Amino acid sequence: MNAPLLSLEGVSKTFHVRPVLGAVRRVDALRNVTFSIEPGKALALVGESGSGKSTCGRAVIRHFEPSAGTVRFRGENIFENRTRSGDRAYLRAVQMVFQDPFSSLNPTHTIRHHLERPLRLHGGTADLEARLRQTLADVELDPDTTLEKFPHQLSGGQRQRVSFARALAVGAELIVADEPTSMLDVSIRKSVLDLMRRLKEERNIAFLYITHDIATAHYIAEETAVMYAGQVMERGPSDAVIRNPRHPYSRLLISAVPDPAKRFDDADGDGLAFTRQAEAVRSRAARPISGYREVAPDHFVAYSDADHD
Amino acid sequence: METAKPLLSVQNLCVDYLTPNGTFRAVRNVSLDIGQNEILGLAGESGCGKSTIAFSIMRLHRPPAFISDGKILFEGEDVLAFSRRRLEAWRWSGASMVFQSAMNSLNPVLTVFEQFRDMLARHEKMGRDAARVKAGEMLAMVGIPEDRLDSFPHQLSGGMRQRVVLAMALTLKPRLVVMDEPTTALDVVVQREILQEIVALRKTLGFSVLFITHDLALMAQFADRIAIMLEGRIVEQGEARSLVADPQHEYTRKLWAAMPRIEGAAA
Incomplete structure (x- = not known):
């Protein structure tokens, strides 16, 4: 096993929400999250909305400091011994691609502007034009037609490619991709996933792929971690986790993935049967995790001491 | 079929x-x-x-x-x-319609019950008490406890909001x-x-x-x-x-x- 590029060890994050009226509310957004990513590999964080998967991504791009635990990048704790040059190197190496390609590009600037700035900042002005064109070619966009366009003149898929180009421009080693395809049409979704795959294989870029679409996780990520209520329920090789989920919550989540072979009207019960089952699994999964069992090599499943009640 | x-x-x-x-x-x-x-x-x-x-x-x-x-x-x-x-x-x-975003199809300043009552009063000339009973029944049908009638849309999760809209869409027994x-x-x-x-x-x-x-x-x-x-x-x-x-x-x-x-x- 290679040394991990990124590793999270027991990361927790508690937010204190202060409503205008009423008492301060404590929200445990992350509880004891542990996982690691090797260079050139992808880890998919899957879960429903509110499960803490985006919070995880934001901790990695240093949006906030965790309440407990450590985040290491190439073995160094990213929140300790910070220097200006160290910060700069980290911000260069770790890039983010957001869900909404409409709001993540500045509508008043051309694509040239979006890519020129990071290229200049992190690589100087030598061969700027050539590097600019190469960056666009790397994400399968035509430099001749794309460079002078504004974001609104591009389709959603093209815009998302520009977002990836922006990350490539500075020489990213890890891209945190938060639902990068969920706002795209089905027919172009796969081509963006293929681009991510290619960047991974050809450029050795690692991905933290945050998604609720389990089929796409299986498509690009070597490893998958299932999150619920801020905790990792199960993690391991994607194939094992998705085809043979061991935790009841993972089973529930994966059973809900649309499968054209399973008709809804074949199900028994009164229609609320699935809802009741889902509620039961969720309330068990929300309890604090006591530890993980390794059910197969590198395949970890959470257990709770309360399970033996 | x-x-x-x-x-x-x-x-x-x-x-x-x-x-x-x-x-x-x-x-x-x-x-x-x-x-x-x-x-x-x-x-x-x-x-x-x-x-x-x-x-x-x-x-x-x-x-x-x-x-x-x-x-x-x-x-x-x-x-x-x-x-x-x-x-x-x-x-x-x-015929009734359920939209993609339930947050946008519910009125944010009215409680769930008021939205039901609006529809029931207008279409069925139903009084407050009868409307409350009917709305409670419809919510129960989609698996939402009756006490949620007095909640505002923002107090419900996305799934619950969509269930409320669905319950409303079915209340007057539309054919489509x-x-x-x-x-x-x-x-x-x-x-x-x-x-x-x-x-x-x-x-x-x-x-x-x-x-x-x-x-x-x-x-x-x-x-x-x-x-x-x-x-x-x-x-x-x-x-x-x-x-x-x-x-x-x-x-x-x-x-x-x-x-x-x-x-x-x-x-």
């Missing part, structure tokens, strides 16, 4: 949008029938005109969109010829419910919960559904028949099972191929 007389029959519908560069035809000569108790799925990419059809059926289309040709027959009557009063009475009780991407904003578990509930409710209440989505796999699980749209036209229409097993049109095959699938996943 198809009965002799369809509940809804859309015939040669054309919808145009007025743009500065002339008219743009968003829906081109579309004909489709929805039978009694049938779920018809309408699939296609964004911009293909599927939502425009849904809005046209409910006559919720607004300028610059206008219907330039065609008929929409509901139980043999032309919806496009309805007077304003007739149209108002028909919405909710003849138009659902425009009803679960796209929800995650898969909640999506499955809600659709499973709709299937069961259809068995007990009996209503037809026009179900619009871009998720073909989901549609194959839920719909009886599927129509595939491309650039304002229906390119293929047929039984859900045969459209899954043996798609005829090249575009349908392309849509299927565009989705990453987990082969042989455990259930």
Whole structure:
């Protein structure tokens, strides 16, 4: 096993929400999250909305400091011994691609502007034009037609490619991709996933792929971690986790993935049967995790001491 | 599944949008029938005109969109010829609609009960107490406890809000419910919960559904028949099972191929 590029060890994050009226509310957004990513590999964080998967991504791009635990990048704790040059190197190496390609590009600037700035900042002005064109070619966009366009003149898929180009421009080693395809049409979704795959294989870029679409996780990520209520329920090789989920919550989540072979009207019960089952699994999964069992090599499943009640 | 007389029959519908560069035809000569108790799925990419059809059926289309040709027959009557009063009475009780974003279809400053009461008072001249009983029953049917009647929309989760909208859409026992991407904003578990509930409710209440989505796999699980749209036209229409097993049109095959699938996943 290679040394991990990124590793999270027991990361927790508690937010204190202060409503205008009423008492301060404590929200445990992350509880004891542990996982690691090797260079050139992808880890998919899957879960429903509110499960803490985006919070995880934001901790990695240093949006906030965790309440407990450590985040290491190439073995160094990213929140300790910070220097200006160290910060700069980290911000260069770790890039983010957001869900909404409409709001993540500045509508008043051309694509040239979006890519020129990071290229200049992190690589100087030598061969700027050539590097600019190469960056666009790397994400399968035509430099001749794309460079002078504004974001609104591009389709959603093209815009998302520009977002990836922006990350490539500075020489990213890890891209945190938060639902990068969920706002795209089905027919172009796969081509963006293929681009991510290619960047991974050809450029050795690692991905933290945050998604609720389990089929796409299986498509690009070597490893998958299932999150619920801020905790990792199960993690391991994607194939094992998705085809043979061991935790009841993972089973529930994966059973809900649309499968054209399973008709809804074949199900028994009164229609609320699935809802009741889902509620039961969720309330068990929300309890604090006591530890993980390794059910197969590198395949970890959470257990709770309360399970033996 | 198809009965002799369809509940809804859309015939040669054309919808145009007025743009500065002339008219743009968003829906081109579309004909489709929805039978009694049938779920018809309408699939296609964004911009293909599927939502425009849904809005046209409910006559919720607004300028610059206008219907330039065609008929929409509901139980043999032309919806496009309805007077304003007739149209108002028909919405909710003849046909109702569930939109993609429940947050936007509920009034944020009214409680759930007030939204039910609005509809029940207007359509059924129902008093406050009777409306409360009815609204409570409808919420229970979609698995929401009755005490949520006094909640505001922002106090409910996305799944609960969509359930409230669904309960409202079914309250006056419409024959047709138009659902425009009803679960796209929800995650898969909640999506499955809600659709499973709709299937069961259809068995007990009996209503037809026009179900619009871009998720073909989901549609194959839920719909009886599927129509595939491309650039304002229906390119293929047929039984859900045969459209899954043996798609005829090249575009349908392309849509299927565009989705990453987990082969042989455990259930």
